[in-house]
Amino acid sequence: MNKFSIAIHGGAGTILQSLMTPELEKAYKDGLQTALDAGYAVLKNNGSAIDAVLAATIELENDILFNAGKGSVFTNKGLHEMDAAIMSGVDLSAGAVAGVTNVKNPIELAYHVMTNSNHVLLCGSGADDFAKEQNVQLANDDYFFSEFRYKQWQEIRESDGYALDHSVTGAGEKKFGTVGAVACDALGNIAAATSTGGMTNKKYGRVGDSPLIGCGTYANNKTCAVSATGHGELFIKAVAAYDVSCLMEYKGLSLQDAMNIVVNDKLVKINGEGGMIGVDAQANIAMLFNCEGMYRGRRNNEGVNEVAIYK
Numbered sequence: 001m002n003k004f005s006i007a008i009h010g011g012a013g014t015i016l017q018s019l020m021t022p023e024l025e026k027a028y029k030d031g032l033q034t035a036l037d038a039g040y041a042v043l044k045n046n047g048s049a050i051d052a053v054l055a056a057t058i059e060l061e062n063d064i065l066f067n068a069g070k071g072s073v074f075t076n077k078g079l080h081e082m083d084a085a086i087m088s089g090v091d092l093s094a095g096a097v098a099g100v101t102n103v104k105n106p107i108e109l110a111y112h113v114m115t116n117s118n119h120v121l122l123c124g125s126g127a128d129d130f131a132k133e134q135n136v137q138l139a140n141d142d143y144f145f146s147e148f149r150y151k152q153w154q155e156i157r158e159s160d161g162y163a164l165d166h167s168v169t170g171a172g173e174k175k176f177g178t179v180g181a182v183a184c185d186a187l188g189n190i191a192a193a194t195s196t197g198g199m200t201n202k203k204y205g206r207v208g209d210s211p212l213i214g215c216g217t218y219a220n221n222k223t224c225a226v227s228a229t230g231h232g233e234l235f236i237k238a239v240a241a242y243d244v245s246c247l248m249e250y251k252g253l254s255l256q257d258a259m260n261i262v263v264n265d266k267l268v269k270i271n272g273e274g275g276m277i278g279v280d281a282q283a284n285i286a287m288l289f290n291c292e293g294m295y296r297g298r299r300n301n302e303g304v305n306e307v308a309i310y311k
């Protein structure tokens, strides 16, 4: 049987073991395992990579611990504006949404953009209209409320600052983030998905790297599928996900070597804190980050099944 595999992340950043309780750590690991299993079940039943990343990302969006879907951070106006993208390496088909407000699973809406529209990226109220038209499940503001995100926002709402959901604040509090998945199915097709609430206290319709094809999300069967997490502005400037693909395509590097250059050299040089996960069409996985930790997990049909947080 051909090898197949899936990897997921739940954000990277200043995740300090010293600030984590055993209960919280268990809750994060359980959440990651649930998502990993949901995606893996699709692959095991001969499902496609695109369906696997969709299934895994929906689980992470539904988990209040992660900054996507239900657990999304607050904007400066006290709203939740979510970004998501999904891409298939088979034919480069892609769908993305930015700044959607009351969509329960933004990654599902991105999937609808990919499959049911002639577009790649829809934003704001237009994307919300498309969600209604597609009968995607909506949720009211209460659904997205969480006490700890609210507190995160209160700490900086009067400032001009905005915060990576998973960086440590002045108060020493830890914060966590964006979700994503990459998969390679038994046919050797690969796919990537990323979903986020963005950055706490963001203003002016700020959009990060997650929904931008080539920046936070990319997939091409010739090279790799990548989902990134980190300080979006820098990942946009670096065209980070596509750069991994380019290094593989034009320089013949392996996924691991290409990602290492982007994450641990190119992004570091521009202070681009974060990490990424990737898979190639031989089901090899890479998961790299240039900060203290990244919520992550991987599973394949050769017995690998692990979730991890720290280096």
Ligand code: ASP
Pocket: 011, 012, 067, 164, 165, 166, 176, 177, 178, 196, 197, 198, 199, 207, 208, 209, 210, 216, 228, 229, 230, 231, 232, 233
């Ligand atoms: N990359 C995301 C953004 O900038 C944030 C994150 O990864 O948590 O919107």
